[in-house]
Amino acid sequence: MSSKSKKDYYSILGVTRNASQEEIKRAYLAAAQKLHPDKNTAAGETEIFLEVQQVYETLSNPKRRAQYDATLPPEIKVNLPYDHSIILSRPSLVKMEEPQMLYIILEMQAPVEMRRAPSAPLNVSIVLDRSTSMQGEKMDVVKTSAIQIFRNLRQQDILSVVTFSDRAEVIIPAARHEDRARLEARIQMIQPAGGTEIFQGLDAGTKEIMRSFDSKRLNHIILLTDGQTYGDEQQCIELASKLGERGVGISAMGIGMEWNDIFLDLLATRTGGSSAYIAEPQDIKKLLLEKFDALAQVYAEDIALVTEPMEGIQLSYAFRLQPDPGLINVEESTLRLGPILQDTSTRVIFEYIIHPTAVKSDIATILDGTLKVSISSNPLPTPPLRMKIQRPVSDKAEADSPPPEIVQALSRLMLYRMQERARAEIEKGNIEAGTRQLQALAANLATQGERSLARTIALEAERIRQTRGLSAEGGKKIKYGTRALFLAPPKKESAS
Amino acid sequence: MIICSNCQHDNVAGTLFCVECGAQLEGAESLTTQAINQEQIVDDLKKTSATTDVPSSPANSWLSLHLMDSGKILPLATRNEFTMGRLSEGQPIMPDIDLTPYQAYASGVSRLHAVVKRDAERVVIMDLGSSNGTYLNGRRLNPHTEENLKHGDVIALGKLKIQVLLRNI
Numbered sequence: 001m002s003s004k005s006k007k008d009y010y011s012i013l014g015v016t017r018n019a020s021q022e023e024i025k026r027a028y029l030a031a032a033q034k035l036h037p038d039k040n041t042a043a044g045e046t047e048i049f050l051e052v053q054q055v056y057e058t059l060s061n062p063k064r065r066a067q068y069d070a071t072l073p074p075e076i077k078v079n080l081p082y083d084h085s086i087i088l089s090r091p092s093l094v095k096m097e098e099p100q101m102l103y104i105i106l107e108m109q110a111p112v113e114m115r116r117a118p119s120a121p122l123n124v125s126i127v128l129d130r131s132t133s134m135q136g137e138k139m140d141v142v143k144t145s146a147i148q149i150f151r152n153l154r155q156q157d158i159l160s161v162v163t164f165s166d167r168a169e170v171i172i173p174a175a176r177h178e179d180r181a182r183l184e185a186r187i188q189m190i191q192p193a194g195g196t197e198i199f200q201g202l203d204a205g206t207k208e209i210m211r212s213f214d215s216k217r218l219n220h221i222i223l224l225t226d227g228q229t230y231g232d233e234q235q236c237i238e239l240a241s242k243l244g245e246r247g248v249g250i251s252a253m254g255i256g257m258e259w260n261d262i263f264l265d266l267l268a269t270r271t272g273g274s275s276a277y278i279a280e281p282q283d284i285k286k287l288l289l290e291k292f293d294a295l296a297q298v299y300a301e302d303i304a305l306v307t308e309p310m311e312g313i314q315l316s317y318a319f320r321l322q323p324d325p326g327l328i329n330v331e332e333s334t335l336r337l338g339p340i341l342q343d344t345s346t347r348v349i350f351e352y353i354i355h356p357t358a359v360k361s362d363i364a365t366i367l368d369g370t371l372k373v374s375i376s377s378n379p380l381p382t383p384p385l386r387m388k389i390q391r392p393v394s395d396k397a398e399a400d401s402p403p404p405e406i407v408q409a410l411s412r413l414m415l416y417r418m419q420e421r422a423r424a425e426i427e428k429g430n431i432e433a434g435t436r437q438l439q440a441l442a443a444n445l446a447t448q449g450e451r452s453l454a455r456t457i458a459l460e461a462e463r464i465r466q467t468r469g470l471s472a473e474g475g476k477k478i479k480y481g482t483r484a485l486f487l488a489p490p491k492k493e494s495a496s
Numbered sequence: 497m498i499i500c501s502n503c504q505h506d507n508v509a510g511t512l513f514c515v516e517c518g519a520q521l522e523g524a525e526s527l528t529t530q531a532i533n534q535e536q537i538v539d540d541l542k543k544t545s546a547t548t549d550v551p552s553s554p555a556n557s558w559l560s561l562h563l564m565d566s567g568k569i570l571p572l573a574t575r576n577e578f579t580m581g582r583l584s585e586g587q588p589i590m591p592d593i594d595l596t597p598y599q600a601y602a603s604g605v606s607r608l609h610a611v612v613k614r615d616a617e618r619v620v621i622m623d624l625g626s627s628n629g630t631y632l633n634g635r636r637l638n639p640h641t642e643e644n645l646k647h648g649d650v651i652a653l654g655k656l657k658i659q660v661l662l663r664n665i
Contacts, residue, residue, distance in 0.1 A: 098497060101510035353508065402512060414513035439640050443624045444518040447579055447590045447608055
């Protein structure tokens with residue numbers, strides 16, 4: 001911004017170089033009011049006032065301004081290699097003695113001219129559960145899918161395959177692979193046996209990733225499991241946090257109904273990744289191949305929003321609406337928002353609870369942080385973007401209706417969260433409250449034209465009344481069913 | 497606080513969709529459900545319970561709704577389930593049967609009020625947690641509980657009275 005040591009006139013007034021005469025005048029009056037010798041109290045402010053005075057005398061005169069401009073070095077413009085925009089649910093906050101909600105959508109996308117650029121080479125480790133329960137169709141499909149993935153790889157891609165039960169084996173070490181026939185034979189030889197210890201597999205997969213770790217590659221772990229892990233959850237999550245810090249993503253895929261979706265979500269969200277539900281073994285191939293397609297379309301592999309804590313401002317919920325709908329972990333000050341794909345923008349919605357202490361003055365700062373985006377295909381490091389979202393505080397609520405983007409996103413998110421609430425109630429033993437929520441959810445889905453999901457949920461609610469508990473399968477169908485709605489265009493159905 | 501007009505749940509100010517029932521809260525002030533005095537509904541129902549002539553349901557529909565104030569008959573076919581309510585602009589909630597043309601707002605009909613459905617042997621109605629309740633022959637129904645319907649029954653969504661016409665009965 002500043003040339004050498006001396007600040008330029010425009011930054012003294014806090015305006016841009018292309019500011020109009022009117023803007024310059026306004027900026028000067030605002031500064032003069034604050035700094036006038038009759039009013040100022042702090043030492044040195046009179047000097048600043050005189051400086052502002054001098055700056056204004058130059059800039060307010062077009063001829064002198066032009067002369068001054070000619071002496072300036074060319075402006076260094078920070079060009080970000082991505083576009084971003086922000087939408088708020090309301091233009092201002094209200095001074096009140098009770099909490100209030102504010103929703104913010106942050107959207108980021110690759111600039112048009114970068115969307116066709118070749119994506120970064122991959123460094124992917126597939127971590128496969130080979131416990132006894134994988135026997136049969138599941139393992140067969142996993143094997144043929146892994147072989148298919150090898151055949152689809154580009155020459156520059158690195159792939160490793162690790163299997164685990166209660167211990168882990170490296171089936172194919174991380175490398176660029178030439179002799180595919182031999183690799184296929186090794187995959188064919190995987191035999192299901194033993195228990196499920198996810199940490200064993202994750203740890204071995206991490207070692208493979210780290211052996212060929214390269215910030216110019218897209219480093220990613222795909223975890224496939226059909227069971228629950230016991231006792232090593234905390235270890236897994238700590239490892240996932242470390243991977244997140246290194247920019248390594250985790251995609252977790254659960255097959256069937258025995259796995260723990262809440263745990264896999266926790267694991268994946270530590271890295272900005274997400275979990276997926278594979279109901280039937282025959283769907284494994286499709287989902288795995290789609291995942292690899294998505295990895296090959298990544299533009300920026302990791303968006304991290306580092307936030308400063310704000311008095312009275314609570315980020316209560318965050319959710320990625322697209323490309324891959326999923327939770328964002330809000331427990332830590334660094335929010336991992338996931339990747340930006342070449343063709344699809346990344347949209348995240350934040351829900352803030354604003355407490356009365358935050359709206360005491362005329363302006364409230366909701367978010368103060370830095371957006372860090374890593375783009376492995378871009379040789380230059382991406383400059384971090386300072387993000388500060390401030391809103392004026394008014395005495396009365398504005399009558400404006402919220403922007404359609406916010407309403408549309410929340411109309412879907414509302415469904416997903418009803419499911420979360422219902423599940424939490426049922427787990428606490430509040431069967432009545434939980435089933436009521438599920439029925440309300442079914443009614444909302446039915447009216448949005450989602451009849452088959454509505455029916456599934458209504459049936460599950462009925463079942464819960466009898467069995468006093470959510471079925472493992474029902475819980476997943478409802479969760480991932482409502483999650484999939486974010487990708488579907490809104491349905492309209494006529495009564496005919 | 498914003499109190500949801502659909503389920504009376506207290507939501508934090510600035511919330512857009514009720515966390516309890518999913519109804520849209522803000523930007524819909526003019527579209528909220530009119531509160532109706534309950535005694536009024538029961539009184540109104542008593543007045544009309546003397547109705548004797550029951551029109552028959554048109555062919556090929558399993559259920560027809562006879563709107564008693566306007567005399568209009570809505571035949572329902574093709575699907576086994578219809579939600580009833582009031583369509584409102586910019587809402588994600590879309591009832592299958594929009595009762596707006598029949599004074600639904602003034603009668604206190606919620607946006608998503610009740611559902612009628614049929615299975616192999618019966619036709620049922622269920623209140624979907626409406627503000628002013630659903631009545632069956634003058635008796636207020638518990639929300640989210642199915643009740644059997646007979647030919648000629650009079651249901652009321654708030655104050656909007658509808659006679660149920662079933663086929664083959």
